[in-house]
Every structure is written in C-alpha cells, then in structure tokens.
Amino acid sequence: MAASWTCMFLCTLIHVCFGGKSSAQVSEIISSLDDDIIHELEQRLFVRLLERMEREERIACLKTIYLLEKNRLLENRLLDVEIRLALAEEKLGRLDDSVFETSNSVADGVFQDKNQTVLSTIDDGIINRTKKQNVPIRRITASGGSSNHVAFSAQLSTDTLELGLHHMIPFDVAITNEGGAFDTTLSVFTCPVNGIYTFMCAQTSLRNDYIQLEIVINGNSVAEMYAAGATSGSGHGYDQGFNSVIRRCNTGDRVWVRVHNHDGTALNRYGSSFSGFLNWIL
Template sequence: MHLTLRFIFITCVIIWDLCLCINTEAEAHDDFIASVLTELSQLQNQFVSSERYYREKLATVEEKLHQTENLQIFYQDKVAEIENLLQASKETEISYKKKLEHVEDLLDQTEQRLTNAERTIQTLISTNKQPYNNANNNLIIEQTDASYQTGPVESTISAPYRNKSLTTFQHKRQDSIDTRISRNINNNLQIAFSSYISHHLEHLQTQQTIPFDEIIVNEGNAYDTSTFKFTCPISGVYVFQSALMAQRYKYIQTEIVKESLTLVRMYAATDTTTSRFDQGFNSVITRCNAGEKVWVRVVESWGTDIRSSRFTTFSGYLLWQL
C-alpha cells in the first residue's frame, strides 16, 4: 500500500513536470510565432513601401521614355525636313548653275560679237584713211554749181542776192561748198575709245572715279589712263556707253558724267539668296565742246565693290563734228 501510494505520487509528479514542460514549450512556441508574425508584418510593410517607390520610379521612367519617343519623332521629322530642304537646295543649285552657264555662254557670245564689231570698226577706219581725192571734190563742186544754174533754184534766191553781181554770188556758193567739203573731211576724224578695269574693285568711296585702266582701242588718244577721263578733242556729238557688274551678294550704282553733270546711270544688284551675278548697262548721245571731260563714277555711296573680268567697261566715240 505504501509503495503504491509512493508510485502514484511519483507518477503524479512526473505528470506535473510533463505538464509544466508542455506549457512552457507552448508558451515559447506562441512567442516564436508572434515574433515571426511581427517580422512578417514589418517585411510586408517594407515590401509595400518598396513596391510603391519602384512603381513611382517605373511611372517616371515610362514618362521619360514617352517623352523620348516624342522627341525622336520630332527630330525625325526635322531631319526629314532638312533632307527635303537639302534636296531642294541641290536642285536649285543645279538649276542656277545651268542658268549661270547659259549667262556665261551669252556673255562669251556678246564678247565675241564685240570683238568682231571692233575688228569691223578697225577695218572701216583703215578703209576711211584713203587720201582725199581732189577729182571727187571737183565733181561735187561742178554738180553743185550745175544745180545752182537751174531756173527753179534761181527763182528761190532772195532779192538781195539778185541785186548783187554774179561773181559775188558765186563766191558765196563756193564758200558754202568748201564748208560742206571741209565738214565731210572732218567727219572722218577717228575718235573712239574702249576700256575696262583690269581687276576687281573694293571699298570704293563716294563719287570715286572708276579706274578703267585697260585699253582696247584709243583712236585719237583722247582717253587718259592716268585720270580715267575722256577729253573731247573737238566739239561734236558723241556716244558714250558703260556697263558694270556687281560682285556676288553686292550692289553698285554708277553714272556717266560730263564736267561733273550726270548724263545717265547704271545699276546692278545680286540676289543675296543665290550665287548669281547682275550687270547694268546704259548709253547716251550728247553734245560736247572741245576740252570737256567725260568719265564714270560711283553715285554718292551706292555700293563699294565692282567685278572685273571685262564685265565692267567704258566706251565712247565721235558721231560727227559741230
């Protein structure tokens, strides 16, 4: 009996200890689970925050990519526009090159025609240098005398001449004939010049005389290459001509003057958007007294640069003597 009670007591103690261990382990297990749940909650909060952050970053990146795509499209359009402009510029350049070649051909043809004309003038001048024929003079005089001997001409003579002697009247007719013959002889005076500038001109001043320093022809030596002015050797009616070409992207205006008085003006201006040249030309017929000077100058301050290459010229010649 005593042993039985003791066994029961020991058994109860063991069961109690086991119950205590089980409770302790349960409590420890509950604490572990609570700790794990706390850490999981913290990790979840961190994950949610990280997810929100990276979503915002991703949205920003997507927006940047969208902007980049728009910029790419914009610059592609710009590149296409520039390529179209370059293509148009190339076509325009080709067109203007053809036009320039055409103009150069025309200028070459014009220069050739001028050369041929100068040769023709030289030939005519050489032909007109033949000695004066007195027999022809006598023929003119005889024919003129015969014309005065006709009735209708005598009927038109005024009364004062009819009252004078026949000898006096014949002397007057002879003087008139001699005057006309003398005028015909003087009309064969060879006065002509043609000049051009030998190099391009820059920085021309207001009303500066254009220095036409190269001579093509100078019959009568009336054009002076030191002053670049033509001096009329005799009184008469003269023709003066001038052409000028403006430099690329420039303009120029000049004038032909006689004793500082403007006769005519020339103007040339190139297009600033192209590579074309422009040439101006003018001519004038004017009466000049012996000793008067004619030259070409810049109009006030209208331009400073002129192109040479025989595109800028100054010429003149005598039509007839007065």
C-alpha cells in the first residue's frame, strides 16, 4: 500500500474527480485500486502539481529530482569500482603468493644443484687422488673405519673493523681446506655429507676493546665466544676467547661465524681463526 502522503494526494485527486464523496467512500475507492493504477494516479497527480507551480518552483523541483538521480547513479558506479578494486587486489595477492613460491622453488633448486656439484667434485677429487696413489677407496661408517677427509681452518687477512649486528666474520685465508667445502669468498663451510662435525673458533680483541662472536649453523647460534682486553693497569690490553661445538649436520647445512648481537665492532687478525672437521659420516 502506498505511503500516507501518497494516500493524502490520492484522496485530494479523488475529491477533485468525484466531488461530494465522503471520507469513507474515498477510502473504499482507494482500497479497490491495484498498485499499477495507484502508480498511474501518483504520476498524474505529480504532473498536476507541477502545472500549478510557478516556473521557478518547477525548475527547482526538477533540478532536485535530477540531482537525486545523478547521485544514485554515482553511488552505483562507486560501488562497482570498489567491487572491481577488491577483485583486483585479490588477484594481485594470489599473484604475489605464486611469485614467492616460484622464487623459493628456484632458489632451493639452485642451492641443491650447487651442493650436489660440490659433493660430486669432492668425491671425484678423492677418488682420483686415491687411484693415482694406488690407495684403496674406503668409506667411513657410523661404526668407525677410514673416512673421506673433510677439514678446514681459516684465518683473517687483516683486522676487521666496523662490525655491526650479526655481521659475518670474513675468514678469507684458508690454511687447510681438505675436501674444498670451505668458501673463502663467503667465509662459509657447507657440509658435504650427513655426519657428526666439530667446529671451533678463536677470537682476539683489539687493544683495550671487547668482542663477542658466535658459531651459527643455518643462521642458528650453537656456540659463543667472548674476549675483552684490559682497559687499565699494566697489561698489554688484548684478550682471546675460544669455544668449540660438536654437532650433527646434514648435507648442505651452512656454518659460519658472526658478531653476537651488537657486542663489539672490531676483531684482531692475530689469534683469530675458524676451523672444523668431519668426525664420521652417518
């Protein structure tokens, strides 16, 4: 049923069309009309009202109607744009996830290929050397026996200054690198086989300074060292720290030395070293 103001207009229109009818008779006439007829009567009544208005009033009324319709269309367009934007953001999120997964897959594949190449190179080198020396090739086992030799020891070529949070210590001089698993460019040892390994690190602080380092495997700290030279008295002002750890590692695990948090900014090259070796293969 139309709103109350519509009923009032209809009553007015019916009184005009059917003069002399009582209120009860008018209500009965309205209740007998269907919605289409009511809508038609509303339009006619609106036209009659416009005809009775002054020209300026009609223009103002039509402008109001035009602005309301325009505002409705703009709201619909804005809603459509918001829906499209939400769909685009969802597609972009799925695309970012896909790119991230693809990048990880590619990186993992490259890293595994590099590890396999290193392992194959080590095995080929050992086999070739043993063949030339007529030495029987024997593999290490968990129960003991001979082993493929894997060991390294690296030092610093110069004092290391301006170290920061978790900075890697650049051990760039390999004194021993049996098996070739230590990279002097990256200062990282990559485990060539599954096994039990021993890692050691010695550090020397600068004069009247301190430094704290840590051995890490795949970014996880496994051992810490601390050295602090005396700042007063008749001492020489230097100090050395040392630590070692025995750990089970898997093929491809990476081991290096870095600054523990922000503890110290410099390292003396004398008396500082990073070493490790394979105990046995698992």
